Amino acid sequence: MVQFAKDDDTVVVIVGSGAGGGTLANELCQKGVNVVLLEAGKRQSSATFINDEWPSFKQLAWLDTRTTSGSWRIARDFPNLPSWICKTVGGTTTHWAGASLRFHDYEFKTRTTYGGIKGANVMDWPLSLDELEPYYARAEDKMGVTRTNDIPGLPGNNNFKIMYSGATKVGYKTCHTGRMAINSRPRAGRGRCLQLGFCFQGCKSGAKWSTLYTEIPAAEATGKLELRTEAHVARIEHDAAGKANAVVYFDADGKEQRQKARVVCVAGNSIETPRLLLMSASAKYPDGLANSSGQVGRNYMRHTTGSVYAYFRDPVHFYRGTVMAGVITDEVPNNPKRGFVGGYEFETISLGLPFYAAFLDPGAWGSKFATFMDHYKSTAGMWIVGEDLAQKSNRITLNSMVKDQYGLPVPNVHYDDHPNDVAMREHAYKQGEAIYRAVGALDVIRTPPYPSTHNLGTCRMSEKASDGVCNKHGQTHDIPNLFISDGSQFTSGGAANPTLTIVSLAIRQAEYIAEQLAARSL
Numbered sequence: 122m123v124q125f126a127k128d129d130d131t132v133v134v135i136v137g138s139g140a141g142g143g144t145l146a147n148e149l150c151q152k153g154v155n156v157v158l159l160e161a162g163k164r165q166s167s168a169t170f171i172n173d174e175w176p177s178f179k180q181l182a183w184l185d186t187r188t189t190s191g192s193w194r195i196a197r198d199f200p201n202l203p204s205w206i207c208k209t210v211g212g213t214t215t216h217w218a219g220a221s222l223r224f225h226d227y228e229f230k231t232r233t234t235y236g237g238i239k240g241a242n243v244m245d246w247p248l249s250l251d252e253l254e255p256y257y258a259r260a261e262d263k264m265g266v267t268r269t270n271d272i273p274g275l276p277g278n279n280n281f282k283i284m285y286s287g288a289t290k291v292g293y294k295t296c297h298t299g300r301m302a303i304n305s306r307p308r309a310g311r312g313r314c315l316q317l318g319f320c321f322q323g324c325k326s327g328a329k330w331s332t333l334y335t336e337i338p339a340a341e342a343t344g345k346l347e348l349r350t351e352a353h354v355a356r357i358e359h360d361a362a363g364k365a366n367a368v369v370y371f372d373a374d375g376k377e378q379r380q381k382a383r384v385v386c387v388a389g390n391s392i393e394t395p396r397l398l399l400m401s402a403s404a405k406y407p408d409g410l411a412n413s414s415g416q417v418g419r420n421y422m423r424h425t426t427g428s429v430y431a432y433f434r435d436p437v438h439f440y441r442g443t444v445m446a447g448v449i450t451d452e453v454p455n456n457p458k459r460g461f462v463g464g465y466e467f468e469t470i471s472l473g474l475p476f477y478a479a480f481l482d483p484g485a486w487g488s489k490f491a492t493f494m495d496h497y498k499s500t501a502g503m504w505i506v507g508e509d510l511a512q513k514s515n516r517i518t519l520n521s522m523v524k525d526q527y528g529l530p531v532p533n534v535h536y537d538d539h540p541n542d543v544a545m546r547e548h549a550y551k552q553g554e555a556i557y558r559a560v561g562a563l564d565v566i567r568t569p570p571y572p573s574t575h576n577l578g579t580c581r582m583s584e585k586a587s588d589g590v591c592n593k594h595g596q597t598h599d600i601p602n603l604f605i606s607d608g609s610q611f612t613s614g615g616a617a618n619p620t621l622t623i624v625s626l627a628i629r630q631a632e633y634i635a636e637q638l639a640a641r642s643l
Contacts (some may be wrong), residue, residue, distance in 0.1 A: 125157055125347050130615045132157050133634065135388060136354045136367045137396065139212020140623040141607035142278045142388030143332025144263075148631030150345035153640060157380055158337070159352040159370055161389075162208035166217065167334065170323030174473045181215055183208040187392070188520050191536040194569050198483035203534040204423075205572040206390050210350060211333025211576060214620070215323045217303040218445040219330065220468060221266040222617035223257050227455055228249040228463075228508070230270040231613045234455055235420035235462040238435035241510040241539055242420055245582040246595040246612040256625040264624065265309055266331040270432035274298040275314060278442030280469045283433070283501040287556035288449050288467075299448040299468070302330035302620070309335070318471065326336060352378070355529055356401040357385055357603070363405055365603045371527050376549035384596075384643050388627075390449070391421065391576035395609065396532040398580070411580070411590050411597035411605075418517040419535065420581050422614040423573035425507035425542045428470060429553030430481065431562035432496035438470040439501050452552065461544040464616045465507025467553060472502070478570050493566055501557065505549040506575070510539045517579050575619055580609035594603045594633040595626065602643045606630060636637050 124131050133149055135142045138160040146158045162183075171177040182205065189196040189203045198204075207213045217363035227234045229246040237243070238430040261269040268274050275298045277285065288296040304313045305318075327334055341344035351373035358367040358379075365385040372378050395418035399409040409417050447471045472480060474497055482490055493500070515537060519530040526550045538546075554565045583589025586598035595610050597603045606627060608619050615622075637643045 122341060122349050125155060127378065129378050130366065131155060131181035131383050133161065133384040133386065134200040134380055134382040135161070135333050135386045135606065136368065137212060137217055137388035137390065137607065138210050138332060138337060138348070139388060139390070139607065140214050140332065140620045141627045143211060143214065143336040144624050144627035145386060145388065145606050145631050146346055147336035147340040147637060148628055150343040152619050152631065152635040154345065156258045156340065156346050158346060158348045159354055159368065160210050160348065160350050161353045162210060162350065164210040164350050165323065165333070167323070167325050167327045170325050172319040172322055172325060174322065174475045175349040178435065179486045181207045181209050181323060186523060186531045188523055188531060188534060189535070193536045193538060195536070195572060198569070199572050202572045204392060204576050205574050206576065210337065210348070211331045214331040215333055216321050216576065217620055218320050219303040219443070220445050221261065221264060221300050221302045221621040222295040224250065224622055225453065226613045228613060238462065238510060240514045241541070241633040242510060243510060244583065244588060244612055247582050252594050253625055253629070256629045257621065259628050260621055262334065263622070265304055266518065266621070267303070267305050267314055268603055269300065269302045269561040271586065272308070273305050275301055275303060275443060275446065277444045278316070279437045280439035280442065280471055280501050281447035283437065283560055284305060284447050284449065284467070284469050285502060285555065287560040290551070290559035291448050293451040296447065298446055301445070304328040314443060316439050317384070318442060318444065320634035353527060354389070354397055355527060357397065357410055359403065359405065359600070363600060365600055371375065375527070381615050384602045384604065386604040386606040389441060390500065390607055391579045391609040392517055392532050392534060394605060394607060395579040396519065399519050402531060411599045411603060413599050414579065414589060416588070416590050418579050419513050420511035420578045421515040421517055421536060421576070422509050422511055422578040423536065423612065424575040424614055425465065425509040425545050426570040426573070427505045427550060428502060429550060429565060430493065430500055430502040430556065430568060431565045432493060433501065433562060434499070437499045437501050438498060440473060444471055445469055452549070459548055460626045461541045461548065463508035463510070463541070463545065465505055465545055465549050466616050467503045467549070469505040470502045473493065475643065481566065481568055483569070492564070505629050506554065506618060507545045507548065507549060507617060508616050509542045509610045511578055511613065512537070512539055512556070577608045577614045577619060580605045581612045582610050583612065595630045604630060605636065
């Protein structure tokens with residue numbers, strides 16, 4: 122494998138190897154650009170993944186200390202685990218369920234569509250659906266998304282069949298087995314889904330798209346990529362003119378290393394990305410890099426979520442087959458008559474028994490909890506994914522009172538639900554319950570939101586530099602050779618799982634960076 126000198130200032134340095142960083146690395150390498158990809162975690166594989174929830178969680182999850190504040194229930198239930206993301210090569214693409222849905226047009230124009238909303242910091246993207254559609258198409262082809270490019274949908278398991286029957290009975294029209302980046306037949310050198318049921322634990326068959334075994338090996342094959350694992354980035358440095366020129370990280374032995382760079386792209390997820398910019402404060406940038414607007418870390422979004430579970434007379438075995446085996450999208454269009462703006466979708470979900478016990482109702486005990494545990498094999502489940510509104514006060518800050526293993530301040534995640542989020546969740550709970558009761562559920566339970574995997578918005582795109590952190594290419598307004606390359610860029614969260622949009626933006630960003638490098642504008 123190629124190795125670049127640490128004083129080579131011609132390389133593009135990318136922080137994070139997930140959907141954004143891993144895709145960006147491959148796209149740039151395919152265009153002849155030299156890339157150093159820094160990943161804080163270790164490199165696993167389909168062979169080393171563990172089909173056992175708690176051991177897998179310890180293998181893949183980002184377990185570095187974090188703190189929480191705010192009125193959200195996560196701060197009580199999981200104060201040191203505000204998000205369920207991964208610290209491993211491939212990032213959270215090792216853990217995601219594969220749902221790959223496009224944003225709707227109105228979701229790029231939330232300020233125009235919703236108007237001003239008290240307590241919210243809603244803003245239109247500086248990018249339209251029309252501009253992103255060609256990249257959505259390329260991402261769908263790259264990822265092998267079902268129901269696109271003549272790829273058939275995945276089969277429906279029992280969990281889906283119950284959802285579909287109930288959805289039909291309550292009048293929903295758009296329920297199917299989803300647009301999933303999981304092979305329903307062999308494609309791109311990877312086999313079809315074997316329906317093992319451990320999508321969150323890393324795909325043992327490789328049928329699910331992950332940068333771990335798609336983008337990163339393809340980039341390495343070009344001879345243009347050096348992947349450095351167990352490289353925990355501590356700060357980004359800049360020259361006298363204010364341009365980013367190096368990335369400082371701790372290696373596997375805990376020793377500080379410095380990699381020179383021509384361009385730096387940050388794709389560390391929407392908690393670690395703003396944390397890194399804030400930790401990189403200097404005399405020239407006392408409030409952190411790219412933060413002249415004061416928006417770095419603000420407008421944190423995690424989707425309005427929750428789950429509905431129900432048990433039935435006969436066995437369901439909802440843990441068999443893909444974790445997210447179906448979707449209902451009837452509630453996605455904006456309809457303020459429901460009592461809230463924005464929309465949401467339902468997705469089937471299943472958890473193994475250990476996680477089911479942990480997340481069903483954290484801290485609960487008593488007869489209802491025990492009854493649901495007893496009826497695990499007869500349970501069906503669905504997850505709510507809805508747009509939560511950006512708020513300035515929902516933010517990532519540095520907690521200087523708590524330090525990580527490298528002596529760095531940990532990120533604090535502050536979140537309060539907006540009244541719109543609460544109204545949406547309540548509506549979704551009622552609809553979810555109706556779906557299950559329509560097909561004979563013996564009892565239904567509402568599960569509170571889990572630690573989020575959909576972390577968004579903390580370095581958002583904006584037309585004006587005063588309103589956000591980066592432009593429509595993810596290029597920071599303040600520092601032209603510093604880019605945001607993950608879900609932190611999102612101006613709004615939409616009602617769709619974010620990975621397809623992150624990948625689409627990464628493909629588009631790679632084109633822009635390569636053009637700017639060729640023109641010597643970076």
